[in-house]
Amino acid sequence: LTVVVLKARHLPKSDVSGLSDPYVKVNLYHAKKRISKKKTHVKKCTPNAVFNELFVFDIPCEGLEEISVEFLVLDSERGSRNEVIGRLVLGAAAEGTGGEHWKEICDYPRRQIAKWHMLCDG
Numbered sequence: 474l475t476v477v478v479l480k481a482r483h484l485p486k487s488d489v490s491g492l493s494d495p496y497v498k499v500n501l502y503h504a505k506k507r508i509s510k511k512k513t514h515v516k517k518c519t520p521n522a523v524f525n526e527l528f529v530f531d532i533p534c535e536g537l538e539e540i541s542v543e544f545l546v547l548d549s550e551r552g553s554r555n556e557v558i559g560r561l562v563l564g565a566a567a568e569g570t571g572g573e574h575w576k577e578i579c580d581y582p583r584r585q586i587a588k589w590h591m592l593c594d595g
Contacts, residue, residue, distance in 0.1 A: 474530045474531075474540070474542075475527060475528070475585075476528045476529075476530065476542060477525075477527045478526050478528070479523070480522060480523045480524060481521070481524070481546055481559075481592075482521045483520060484520045484521070484522065484546065485520075485558060486520070492518040493518075493548045494515050494517050494518060494549040494550075495515070495519070495546055495547065495558060496512055496513050496514065496524075496549055497512065497513045497526075497546050498544075498545040499512065499513075499542065499543070500543040500545070501530050501532070501541075502564070503536070503539055504539050509530055514526070530542075537578065537579045537582065539565075540564065541563065541567065543561070543562050544562075544563075545559075546559045559594065560593050561592055563575045570591070571590065
């Protein structure tokens with residue numbers, strides 16, 4: 474499974490300066506158990522981050538219904554716990570566009586399928 478994190482736009486202001494230092498953490502789950510995690514580089518002081526990073530996860534093709542991918546957009550804070558700005562889940566049990574996108578991925582497993590998604594509150 475190849476996942477590309479392109480960009481995030483109009484991120485909410487997080488810290489005193491009014492800007493975020495966003496990055497994306499990608500968690501891969503199999504039957505609700507996290508089996509892999511990866512993250513993008515931090516983009517400093519921007520509400521419109523361009524990541525353009527590609528991640529490859531090795532999964533069996535026939536088990537896609539049991540797989541879900543969680544995207545957490547976090548604000549990098551030195552010396553404290555990073556705050557979740559927003560969240561998106563792609564998977565069979567996901568609601569809205571995340572579920573629709575995953576169904577399309579399962580229906581056409583070898584095709585590249587790109588979609589924009591709105592983040593939910595963390």
